Amino acid sequence: MAAPSSIPLKFTVRRCEPELVAPAKPTPYEQKLLSDIDDQASLRFQIPVINFYQYEPSMEGNDPAEVIREALAQTLVCYYPFAGRLREGANGKLIVDCTGEGVMFIKADADVTLEQFGEPLLPPFPCSDELLYNVPGSEGMLNCPLLLIQVTRLKCGGFIFALRLNHVMSDGTGLAQFLFAIGEMARGVATHSISPVWERHLLDARHPAGITFTHREYDEVEAPVTTPITILPFDNPVQRSFSFGFAEVSLLRSLLPPHLRRCTTFELITACLWRCRTLAINLDPDEEVRMICIVNARSKFNPSFPSGYYGNVFIFPAAITTVKSLREKPLGYAVELIKQAKASVTEEYVKSVAALMVVRGKRIHFPNVIGTYIISDLTKVEIEDTDFGWGKAVFGGPMIAVGVISFLMPTKNKKGEVGRVASICLPAPAMERFAKELENMLKQQPSEGKKSKSNSISSAL
Known part of the structure; x- marks a missing residue:
């Protein structure tokens, strides 16, 4: 276990009045339809993202809040x-009314340094509600700003960039593209290197809509009655992050049979987390549990999607088994299930999901019960690469886990070694059991007697 960080329990944030930042030039006034993938109920929520930036001597005298504000206005000309x-x-179809009203923007100052947030930087972060202020009346699905951005300047000269996105507009890849575009404008680039592409009709259902797959990720599932912690969102949830470096990943991989050791790191860590979480929540052994894998389907299409497409192109295939099977079978069993779920996604599968949304209605949702677990892999999205002139972020990603959704994000230790961090949200008793299960897994003997390089896991409160 890592030692508690030196993060202050409370610091003061002084905010300016929120303002609306409109495009720097006139933009088309028109209405644009979202795709049948975009406007599904599973994506109708707000996702908070946070980037931390160090002091950069070459930018001395530049106000990051003002630089970003001006770059945002310029970027909104293309991303109007x-x-x-x-x-x-x-029929509940969501439409973007391109009014040019603008994005909500907040300038702020905090009496804290970047170093006081600890090293490495890991969520959850203190005073998150102050670093991304929820402007009253701004978080609704309809008739509200689609983005809220806050830039908080720190005592050390660094700053924090926090953003809240209405998820129906973009997935992680689309958001990263938008942030990259803001960074280009902030650094004085004349034109965007990637032109934004709307083309949401590419993910609309065919006519007539034809469902060609069985989509168990959208099963109607009742909450289990065999456990006291079945309420979502969780009562009094605990947020915690767990880091996986080279040693931890190597150890987990050594637990697999030879034919599975070439699995991806995402598949390996996801299998580990799924098993530990399932054991931690104390469901009945015969209860069905599911791991919903988020798959970016851009590469599944032929021809593939335009590089500038910034809508939602991810799909939720499900790996399903029982608590008993997950508990009693080796880690490789979970890896196999996850690999099969991911492999099921094809261009036809995506079109079938779009058809399902039309046939069964936009309100269809993945099962939001504690036996469902979702992990979103953001290690290749590169949100942390956003450069406003102060270099890349020292941390970039979602601020918190959201209910049954965890995020896998890139991180670096003090030696500069790249690893992954998983954000977890569970009730306090389940979180303690989860940490114990994870610790026990990393004490297992490698398959075929091979020795591991580590028997510990890094954990941060």
């Missing part, structure tokens, strides 16, 4: 749908 508002059309 973000400056609009959502309306609801026939």
Whole structure:
């Protein structure tokens, strides 16, 4: 276990009045339909993201809040749908009304240094509600700003960039593209290197809509009655992060049979977390549990999606088994299930999901019960690579886990070694059991007698 960080329990944030940042030039006034993938109920929520930036001597005298504000206005000329508002059309279809009203923007100052947040930087972060202020009336799905951005300047000369995105507009890849574009404008680049592409019709259902797969990720599942912690969102949840470096990943890989050791690091860590979480929540052994894998389907299409497409192109295939099977079978069993779920995603599968949304209605949702677990892999999205002139972020990613959703993010230790960090959200008793299960897994003997390089896991509160 890592020692508690030196993060202050409370610090003061002084905010300016929120303002709306509109496109720097006139933009088309029109209405744009979201795709049948975009506007599904599973994506109708806000996702908070945070980037931390160090002091950069070459930018002395530049105000990061003002630099980003001006770059945002310039970027919204091309990405003008973000400056609009959502309306609801026939049959619940979401429409972007491109009004040019703008994005909510907040300038702030905090009496804290970047170093006081600890090293490495890991969520959850203190005073998150102050670093990304929830402007009253701004977080609704309809008729509200689609983005809220806060830039908080720190005592050390660094700053924090926090953002809240209405998820129906973009997935992680689309958001990273938008942030990269803001960074280009902030650094004085004349034109965007990637032109934004709307083209949401590419993910609309065919006519007539035909469901060609069984989509168990959208099963109607009742909450288990065999456990006291079945309420979502969780009562009094605990947020915690667990880091996986080279040693931890190597150890987990050594637990697999030879034919599975070439699995991806995401598949390996996901299998580990799924098993530990399942054991931690104390469900009945015969209860069905599911790991919903988030798969970026851009590469599944032929021809593949335009590079500038910034809508949602990810799909939720499910790996399903029982508590008993997950508990009693080796780690490789979970890895196999996850690999099979991911492999099921094809272009036809995506079109079938779009058809399902039309046939069964936009309100269809993945099962939001404690036996469902979702991990979103952001290690290749590169949100942390956003450069406003102060270099890349020392940490970039979602601020918190959200209910049954965890995020796998890149991180670096004090030696500069790259690893991964998983954010977890569970009730306190389950979180303690989860940490113990994870510790026990990393004490197991490698398959075929091979010795591991580590028997510990890094954990941060």
